[in-house]
Amino acid sequence: MRVVKFIGWTALIALIVIQFFPVDYNYSKAVPQSDFMLVNNVPAAVGKTLQVSCYDCHSNNTDYPWYNKIQPVAWYLEEHVKEGKSELNFNEWATYSSRRKNSKLTSVISQIENGEMPMESYTLIHREAIMDSLTQNKVINYLKKLKSKD
Amino acid sequence: MKTMKRSLGMVALAAAMILSVSCKDVDKDEAALPMSNEMNQPDMDDSESMNEQTSTAQAVLNDYFNLKDALVADDHEKAKSLGATLENSLASLDVSSYDANQQQELNDIMADAKEHAEHISESEIDHQREHFKILSKDVIDMIAITGTDMKLYEQFCPMYDGGSAWLSMNEEVRNPYYGSKMLNCGKVQREVN
Numbered sequence: 001m002r003v004v005k006f007i008g009w010t011a012l013i014a015l016i017v018i019q020f021f022p023v024d025y026n027y028s029k030a031v032p033q034s035d036f037m038l039v040n041n042v043p044a045a046v047g048k049t050l051q052v053s054c055y056d057c058h059s060n061n062t063d064y065p066w067y068n069k070i071q072p073v074a075w076y077l078e079e080h081v082k083e084g085k086s087e088l089n090f091n092e093w094a095t096y097s098s099r100r101k102n103s104k105l106t107s108v109i110s111q112i113e114n115g116e117m118p119m120e121s122y123t124l125i126h127r128e129a130i131m132d133s134l135t136q137n138k139v140i141n142y143l144k145k146l147k148s149k150d
Numbered sequence: 151m152k153t154m155k156r157s158l159g160m161v162a163l164a165a166a167m168i169l170s171v172s173c174k175d176v177d178k179d180e181a182a183l184p185m186s187n188e189m190n191q192p193d194m195d196d197s198e199s200m201n202e203q204t205s206t207a208q209a210v211l212n213d214y215f216n217l218k219d220a221l222v223a224d225d226h227e228k229a230k231s232l233g234a235t236l237e238n239s240l241a242s243l244d245v246s247s248y249d250a251n252q253q254q255e256l257n258d259i260m261a262d263a264k265e266h267a268e269h270i271s272e273s274e275i276d277h278q279r280e281h282f283k284i285l286s287k288d289v290i291d292m293i294a295i296t297g298t299d300m301k302l303y304e305q306f307c308p309m310y311d312g313g314s315a316w317l318s319m320n321e322e323v324r325n326p327y328y329g330s331k332m333l334n335c336g337k338v339q340r341e342v343n
Contacts, residue, residue, distance in 0.1 A: 097258040103266070103284045110280060 018071040026081045028060040034094035035059075046142045050090070053118045053129040057084030059091045065125065105147045109140055205239040207296035213239045214289050215319060217270065221282060221326035222333070226275035233270030233278070240264045252295050259295075263288035279310075279327050286316040293317075293342065301343045307336035315339065 031038065037047050056062045062081055068074050088104055096104065111117040113136075118129045131139065213236040220229040240263050245256045266281040266288070273281065290304060306315045310327035318324065323336045 097261065099258045099262050099288075100265075103262050106284060107280075 015071075021071060021075075023071075023074045023078055025064070026060060026062040026078075026085075028091075032060075032091050034092050036090040036093035039094045040146060043142070046139055049131060049135050049139050052126075053131060055090060056126070056129075057081050057122070058088050060085070060089070061091075102147055105143050109143050109147070112136060112140055112143075205242045206244065207292060207298065208300075209239045210236070210243060210289070210292065211298060211300070211317075214285075214317065217267075217282070218316060218318065218326045219324075221275070221279060222324045222329055224275065224329035226278060229275070229278050230271050230273075233267045233272075237264055237267035237271060240267060248295065256292065256295060259288045259292050263292070282316070282326060283311060283314045286314070289317060290315065298342065302341070303338045304340040304342065305336050306339040307332075309335055317342075 033039075036042065037050070042050070057080060062077075064077070068077055088108070093101070108117070112131070118126070118131075123130045213232065217229055217232040217236055220226075220232050240260050243256070243260055245253045245260075248256060263285055266285040269281045270278045270285070293302070300319060303318045303321050304315055305318055305323055306313065307325055307327055309332070310325075314327055316326055321338060323334050323338070325333055325335045328335055
């Protein structure tokens with residue numbers, strides 16, 4: 001019993017202590033000129049879907065949920081967003097070479113088509129990020145048009 | 151008092167579990183890298199002129215063909231480690247002997263190809279093949295600039311993803327997009343050299 005108590009208290013203290021560790025938040029109110037929406041003049045309907053379903057992890061500005069203030073959730077999300085942005089950052093779209101743009105578009109289309117994006121671990125809480133098949137088609141058709149243009 | 155203690159314990163236990171899980175994830179990621187590096191070493195030593203830090207277009211081609219053969223053989227584990235090998239040779243490609251425009255183009259190609267090689271090194275076979283398609287286009291564009299001494303065949307399978315090309319050293323078609331499912335699907339659409 002004593003051991004259990006000890007472990008319990010240690011874990012609790014650890015949980016409290018990690019609350020004070022700093023986190024790199026992904027906040028940036030300014031949208032750069034190189035942003036995907038600005039560069040391509042994306043139609044409002046598609047733009048809204050991308051914003052809601054993709055931009056939290058694939059841009060410089062995350063709309064954080066309240067529980068992001070709690071560790072270790074904050075760490076988990078920090079890693080997630082970092083990885084998402086290194087794969088694709090819509091805010092930096094104009095800085096990609098046209099080859100890279102095309103191959104990013106190919107990957108985005110295939111991942112939306114296969115239902116791999118937005119990720120399940122994300123849509124579990126962000127239900128509004130789920131694309132119904134109509135929205136999905138609209139987004140995919142738009143991205144496909146963009147691809148042939150480049 | 152007893153119930154409070156118990157619930158405190160539960161919270162702590164949950165915290166400990168979350169912590170240990172997230173630590174494990176980190177370990178896995180870190181462990182994956184050195185392992186694939188180890189696997190790469192024999193391949194690196196095999197190809198000549200790999201003593202320096204830089205690699206040649208020929209080294210990239212060799213690694214590309216090894217990767218292609220692994221996909222033809224449906225061997226996704228081998229394709230994983232060969233993807234990492236190719237990523238390395240792409241990253242160290244020496245472009246200094248080309249003119250400014252070609253360097254720019256080659257750097258764009260390398261940046262793109264490297265990403266796809268990296269994805270191949272960490273994906274299941276279906277994804278590996280999707281990335282191999284774009285990678286193949288990159289490599290075809292690369293040799294358009296660098297040239298090669300080898301006799302190569304650009305082959306084409308009309309069925310995979312609306313039509314997909316790849317390079318081979320042999321005239322005989324061995325399809326990397328389908329492997330054993332449709333080994334002979336495709337045709338030679340162009341000969342290089």
